[in-house]
Amino acid sequence: MEDRSWIQKERMSIEYVKGVETFIKFAITNSMVIDGKIRCPCEKCNNCLFQLIRDAIDHIISFGFLQNYTHWHYHGELVMPSQSGQVGPSHALKTRRLGRKQKFKVEVNKHGQPIGEKAQKFSSFIGKLARNPQVTPLTYHTWKELPQTYKDDVWNRVKEKFEGPGVKVTWVMKEHAKLWRCWRCNLRKLYKKHKALESCMKHCKVTIPEDQWRCLIQHFETTKSKEQSEKNKANRAMLKFPHNTGTKSFARLRAEKVAEGTPEPSRAEVFIMTRTSKKGNCQNQATGEAIAQINEAMSQLPEGIRDDPAPTDILSRVIGPDKYGQVHTYGMGVKPSEFFDEAPSRSELMVQNAVLREQLDDLHNKVDQVEANQAEKIRQLEASSKKVNELQVQINLLMDMIKNEEASGN
Incomplete structure (x- = not known):
């Protein structure tokens, strides 16, 4: 430097x-x-x-x-691993004890989600990076704002400690972004509880520089941030079916069931497992009613027929369709196109819409042309009819003249 x-x-x-x-x-x-x-x-x-x-x-x-x-x-100046030495005060000790050439091997499933005994350690390490104010500064208020240099640094740190043929940067970035947003949410709760800057710094378990705290609090006090916080709180209150898996991901839960020698559980079966306590209790009435409907539908399945993931499977019929870009009970990183017919993207829909509009305009032009031709033919028919009427009048006059002449000759 x-x-x-x-x-x-x-x-x-x-x-x-x-x-x-x-x-x-x-x-x-x-x-x-x-x-x-x-x-x-x-x-x-x-x-x-x-x-x-x-x-x-x-x-x-x-x-x-x-x-x-x-x-x-x-x-944009990065904290080099040799300078930082740890991932904040709550750094992952077991990963630090590894030598430079030693790495944890991470197993992933076919969707690129970590599973196996090292999966929790993998996610925990990413969480430590998300809470490190030097690696992911709190002065940036959205993931989009965070410069790419910081994101690249996170990926490089992860690669230093973990390896696996299916470990993808896209999953790591999504996980890091999610955990970073959760960390900021926890800091907001801490600020609401203690208010004063000094009190927040005293009760926060992670050492955050004072300038970052000031910048974060300044953001929390903006009208836009407060409105977004209330909106998020309202959306959270609307959650009907909260799960009780804790830090264990749906991917790990599925993998454990398969390792026990049972077939991979369906979406409906995972929903029941993740919403029911060991004593068989549900967290709320809505969840209990949904599970009762699922059990009823599953009991009516013909023998040998599996409830494979589909827009019309048992879970979708009971709790409703999946949100855009998500698949119920599969967690982060799984796309609907991996199970269902791929839905068109927004850009594709816009192109289709433009083509349909063009075709509709074309059809309107053809209809207008047909109507114009029809109107012209009607005018021609009316003109012909008028001429016929005039000829008929002349014929009638001529016939009357002939009759008069014949009468005068007699």
Whole structure:
């Protein structure tokens, strides 16, 4: 790392100005630039606010650069494994004791989900990374905001400790994002309970830098964040069928049943297993009623017929269809296309819609043309009918003249 002693220099000195220029180049190259804005590391913004690059330069010159911000992790500088040495205060000791060339072997199922005895350790290690403020800073408020450099670092750390032919980066990123959001949710609960910053830092089991706490609390106090929190709380309250598996995934539960020598359980059977306690009790009345309906439907299955996953299987008929992109009782990482006919994506639907609109417009044009032709034929028929009537009148006049002449001749 280059010399950053310029941060302590006088703000109008040549060293300081050149240092600011170096920092700005680094930030533009390595961090997320949103609408021409970067996180401002001045004493006033404290890396919590985004400023236009020119305004960030003015702030750093006017208010000064954060004195202790010598490792620019908010701007894409990674914490190297050799520097960090651990995954936060609650680091995974058993993974640390491994040598550099030693790795845990992770087994995955056909859907890419971890199973076996190392699956829990695998997820736990990802959770430790999600709670490490140096690996996944809390100054970014959405997973999309988090720069790719941090995500790449998470994947590299995972590969250092675990290996397996089916371990996929997509599953690791989804798991990490989920656990990071859960961690932020827990910190929100801690803040609601203690309110004061000092109290939050005292009662938090993970050491989080004060500047990250301040940035996080500032975000919690925004109207948008409060509204989203209330919306999430309401959605959670609407959950009808909570499971009781704890940290054990549905994938591990299925794998254990297969290892016992039984066929892979159906979706309905997994639903019952994950919603019933050891004493056979359900968590709420809705779950009990659903399980009763499932048992009734399963008892009516013909002998030898399996309740394979399908949009019309027993579980779907009882609790309703799967949410878009999800498959009930299979957990994260499983796509509906692996079981059902693949539903078209939104872009494909838009293309189909455009084609149908074009065909509909074409049909409308043809109908208009037919109607116009029909109207023209009607006009021609009306004109012909008028001529026939005129001829008939002339014929009648002529007949009358002939009759008159014959009468006068007689």
